[in-house]
Amino acid sequence: MYAGHIAAGLAIKGYTAKAPTWALLTGVFVPDFLWIAFARMGIEPTRPDAFFDDWSHSLLMVVIWAALFAALFWRLGRTVMLAAWLAVFSHFLLDAPIHPKYLALYPHSSFHIGVVASHGQFALRNWFVECLVVLILSFVYARRAHRCGLRGNLIAATLVLAAGLQLLTLL
Amino acid sequence: MNTQHVVVQLLLILIPLIVISLMNEFGGQER
Numbered sequence A: 001m002y003a004g005h006i007a008a009g010l011a012i013k014g015y016t017a018k019a020p021t022w023a024l025l026t027g028v029f030v031p032d033f034l035w036i037a038f039a040r041m042g043i044e045p046t047r048p049d050a051f052f053d054d055w056s057h058s059l060l061m062v063v064i065w066a067a068l069f070a071a072l073f074w075r076l077g078r079t080v081m082l083a084a085w086l087a088v089f090s091h092f093l094l095d096a097p098i099h100p101k102y103l104a105l106y107p108h109s110s111f112h113i114g115v116v117a118s119h120g121q122f123a124l125r126n127w128f129v130e131c132l133v134v135l136i137l138s139f140v141y142a143r144r145a146h147r148c149g150l151r152g153n154l155i156a157a158t159l160v161l162a163a164g165l166q167l168l169t170l171l
Numbered sequence B: 001m002n003t004q005h006v007v008v009q010l011l012l013i014l015i016p017l018i019v020i021s022l023m024n025e026f027g028g029q030e031r
Helices: A003-015 A021-027 A030-041 A059-071 A078-098 A119-147 A152-168 B003-026
Strands: none
Touching: A003 A021, A003 A078, A003 A119, A003 A152, A003 B003, A021 A030, A021 A078, A021 B003, A030 A059, A030 A078, A030 B003, A059 A078, A078 A119, A119 A152, A152 B003
């Protein structure tokens, strides 16, 4: 999931105008930022035969990362903290149906969550699932942003960018 | 994951993040 995470951050932004957009868009990618860092450190191998991302992507760890990330915004109030927490946690919710590997309950857990763990076989199906997610969340964002008074051309530009990013994943 | 892969991954996340944030925070209100 790529553009879907951005759309999730935007949808959350629609409901919490006070929350900085950069914070929400950073939040939705926190597990991926950690995954990149952990992969570089050798903690989470990315080789297909030894793929492991429980420290960055398991349910328990995402809840913890979300809490730590939300704590950074304590000065902005509870609403912004909740929005930041939800932004990080949305990563788990959106990844669960279409992740390369079933997501663990906690690091090294034998219990896993997910619908499809194979990208190769279901790549196109997953792409359409992501399209649907982007479409729904973009609609939520557009409606709320319009209600908050954001200029129409900026809403449209944001939606075009999100759609473009989704198309980019076809390459 | 090699350095080039890391840089591409980060750019793919950071570029839209910065562009969308700037548009939404400093783009201005309709009313």
